[in-house]
Amino acid sequence: MTVSKCTKNISSRKNVRRATDNKRMLIFLFQQKRPFSKVIHFVMKIRLNIRWKLILGILAVVFLAYSISIYEQIKGLNTLKSRYAEEIALRVGKDYSLKMQNEINSKLLETSNLAKQIGMQLTNPEGERPNAIKTILNSVADANPNLTSVWASVELRNMSSSYTKDYGRVRFTYFRENGVLKYMQDTVELDGDNKTSLYYNCKVKKADLLSDPYWFSYNKKDSILETSIGTPLLEGSRFLGIVGFDISLEAFQTMVDSIRPIKGARSFVLSSNGSVIAANDSKLRGKKLQDVYNEASEALLTEKIAQNKPFGFEVKIGEPYHYAVLPVNYKSAKTSWAFGFAVPSRELLGSADNTTDKLWLLAIISMLVIMGVIWYISFKITKPLYRVNRALKNLAEGKIDESSKIKVDTNDELHDIAISTNELIDSMMRTVEFTTEVGKGNTNIDFKPRNENDVLGISLLNMKQNLDEAKRLEAIRKVEDEKISWATHGVALFGELLRHQETNLEDFSYHIISNLIEYIKADVGGLFLINDHENGERTIDLMACYAYDRRKYEERRLLIGEGLVGRCVQENETIFITDVPKSYLTIGSGLGEDRPSCILIVPLKLNDEVYGVLELASFEVFEKHVIDFVEKIGVTIASTISTTRINIKTQQLLEASKFQAEELSAQEEEMRQNMEELLATQEEAARKSKEIENLLESLGTASYIIEYDIEGYVIVANDSILNLLGMRRENLIGLNIREIDSYANKHFNEFWNSIKRGIPAKVKSELTGVNTSAILYETFIPIADEDDKVYKVMLIGQNLDEFVSLSEKNVTTSLN
Incomplete structure (x- = not known):
């Protein structure tokens, strides 16, 4: 609560108390003067209109009531002197208490900023x-x-x-x-x-x-x-x-010494426990004010400071002083100080004594004047009052129209009352019209408060502004929700599309780019994939192109860093341009051709590895949420492409392994036939047996094989995997898969539980041995017993780098 509000409340309470005292005095007078009371009662019961009752009643009581009232007012003036002095002191001290509060708050703000800086360190x-x-x-x-x-x-x-x-x-x-x-x-x-x-x-x-x-x-x-x-x-x-x-405290002392708006005034600053922080009398510094003045102790100084309310008291040691204490509250510190201001009574009430004498003389003269004026005014009051009463009654009954207005010819308060009543009727009519339109949803209606004190008008205007703001925010929220819903639906849609991946990358690419262009309302688009060739060259190949609901068949191959697509791969960043060069791209149809308004090129990257690029063009500029959506989908597409390529390579390896197995089976059959035909030839049989042995070893040499038990511990390992990891067989047997396989270690629970349920798995993982590691494309095959219960797992691993190296050697040999 501010000081101005506090002083208004103090003044209001005093007026109510004064009016109550006067009412009690008159009631007491009427009860004691019974004959006079009977006369008033008789006058009020006479069949007269209000005009004559006013004349007779007022003339009967005004003399005695006014005389007694003047007497009581003068008598109570001395009591009110100290109260008004306190109120004046509170008003004077208000600005200085705010000044000190702002000073301390600025220091608290500085410490807050300092705390943020140190917190960062x-x-x-x-x-x-x-x-x-x-x-x-x-x-x-x-x-x-x-x-x-x-x-x-x-x-x-x-x-x-x-x-x-x-x-x-x-x-x-x-x-x-x-x-x-x-x-x-x-x-x-x-x-x-x-x-x-x-x-x-x-x-x-x-x-x-x-x-x-x-x-x-x-x-x-x-x-x-x-x-x-x-x-x-x-x-x-x-x-x-x-x-x-x-x-x-010298800093506060300087401020206090500068505060002397009234001659003889004293200023001081108090802490929450009543200690004097600064004062005009430097001897008081560090002391508690309640120890210096008993009156301060009786005023419950510390308790009232803690209540954060202004208060005052009077000290009568030597020259009387009126003390006003105003709170200086620092909410963030959860403590309160106070600013005190003391003013000599003589400076505040010097003119009050002269007022007392003049009041007696004025009372006598005014009494005579009042008696004459009342006689005349009684006639002027009743008629306008009747009209006002009728208009107010209509308002009370809810009747608000032009017919309720009143007209008064007098140029006085009654005329002002009439004008105010008419203005009230106009205001109510405008309010009814405004609320009716707003109720219909029309917030564009013009409405202005009558003035800055028109609480109802301001409230209605705030209501209109709040409704407009609510509409605006609702529209923004709706747009944002639509964008979020659009992106969420798109992620779900493409997630479903990507789950049905195809082994043919061209069909897969067309499937993705066609759906993406239709979903984001683009006009032209292409999907590029990065391919590694046997000669070591890496190119960016256009796998699918789609425009205007038609599949495009174009051959296009770029190098890393070539054009915007090549630059996107090289920089691993999204490129978005709205100023499209004339020679870069045009979109044509049966009606003509034109440059697109924007081009969006997004890398398909996963774990900072780029697998390809999406290039999209549109006549409409892509919004931010569309770009974010394409980037997010790009990660999912990259993951799917990576998995698809691994699956293709794994399928190729499996087919090769199957071919080798079939070839081995044919050789075994041939050996059996030869042994039946050449039983007599032991040397030939031994040679064939040795040949079969070598073929079996070759199969073991061609792949890396490990067998795990159902809990993931190594139980069998071939020589190839031992040589790859640089480990002895007895050291590898008994190790858990999580100790050597990075993928299994990261996804063990979900991954291994799936295998235990009999579901094969194909992954790319890093195997770690003794001071060495290798990247393998692993195929995990669950081995079940006669009851279809998995009791062990076989891993067949292929190192594609070895195949590539072997291929390069073969090419070199053939060239030689």
Whole structure:
């Protein structure tokens, strides 16, 4: 509550109290003067109109009532003097209390900014934190010579990760001694928090610090009276420490000494416990005001300061002074100070004594005048009052139209009442029209309040503005929801499309690009894939092109870095241009051709590896959410392309393995026949047996084979895998798959449970051995017993790099 509101409330309460006292006085008079009461009662019962009742009634009571009222007013004037003096003091002190409040709030804002800077330094490496904090504190202390010290207390666990206790802190302090800036650092409270300290209080409350005045010495010799202002360092709700300033009370003393708006006035600043922070009388500094003046103690000074309400009291030691105390509340610090202002009674009430004498004389003269005026005014009042009464009655009944207006010829308050009543009727008619239109949904109707005090008009205007704002926000929210829904539906749609992946990359590419262009309303698009050729060359090949609902068959091959598509692959970043070069691309139809308005080129990347590029063009510029959607879909497409290529390569390897197996089977059959035909030839049989042995070893040599038990532990491994991993058989047997296989280690639960259910799996993974590792394309085959229960898993791994290397060697040999 502001001081102006408080003084208005005080004045209002005084007026109500004064009117109540007068009413009680008249009731008492009527009860005591029974004959006079009977006369008034008789007059009121006579069959007369209100005009004559006014004349007779007012003339009967005005003399006695007015005389007694004047007497009581003069009698109570002396009592009201002190009350008005208090009110004046409160009004005068208002601006100065706000000035001090703004001063402290600015300091709290500075400490808050300082806390943010130091809080950012706590994310630095541990070794850099102390110097970073010192640098910031030194800069603030150097820039603010009016501060006694600038300091930071940081919990020790935030300075050293090896310290885990929730107590103990490091203090960093820059302070001034004889005008020279000095630095001090120490570690305190290693045995536990000091629960009586200001630091612990701030640590518990996690609120800004504004301390009561205290004496402090930086050199163990000279003490100064100061106060501390600080802000806690917080990470969410976690307390990291506190930073702040120490300010000498001399800063407040300078402000107080400059405040003397009234001759003989005194100013002072109080802390929450009633201690004097600054005062015109410097002897009071550091003392509690209630110890100096008993009246301050009786006024319950500290309790009222804590209530954050202005109050006053009178001190009659020597010359009487009226004291006004106004709260200076700092909500962020959860504490209150107060600004006090004392004014000599003689300066405030010097003219009140002369007013008393003049009031008696004025009362006699005015009484005579009133008696004559009442006689005349009675006739003028009743007729307009009747009209006003009728108009107000119509308003009360809800009848609001032009016929309810009144006309008064007098140029006085009755005329003003009539005008106000008519204006009220006009205002109500405009309000009815406005609310009717707004109720119909028409918020474009023009409506203005009559003035700044028109509460109803302002409220209606605010209602209209709120409705307009609600409409605007609803429209924005609806658009955003539509965008989110569009993107979510698109992700689900393409997720479903990509689940039905095809082994033919051209059909797969066309399937993707055609659906994407239709979904984002583009006009032309192409999907490029990066291909690695046997000669080591990498090219970007156009796999599918789609435009105007028609499949395009174009051959196009680019190198890395060539054109915008090649640059997109090289930079691994999305390219979006709206100023399309004339020679880059045109979109044609039966009606003609033209340049697109924008081109969007998005890399298809997964784990920073680019698999291809989407190039899209449209006559309409793509919005931001469409670009984000295409980038998001690009990751999914890249993942699917990667999986598809692996599946194709795995299928090729499986077909090769199948061919080898069939060839081996044919050889076995041939060997059997030969053995039947040549039983007599033992040497030939031995030779054939050796040949079969070599073929079996060749199969083992061509692939990397490991067998796991149902829990994932190695039970069998061929020589190829042992040589690849550089391990001995006895060292590899018994290891768990998670210890050697990176993919299984990362996805073990989901991956292994699927295999245990009898579902084969194909993955690309890294196997780790002794000081070596290799990337294999692995096929996991569950082996079931006669009850279809999986009891072991066979891994057949292929190293495509070896095939590529072997192919290159063969090419070189053939060329030679």
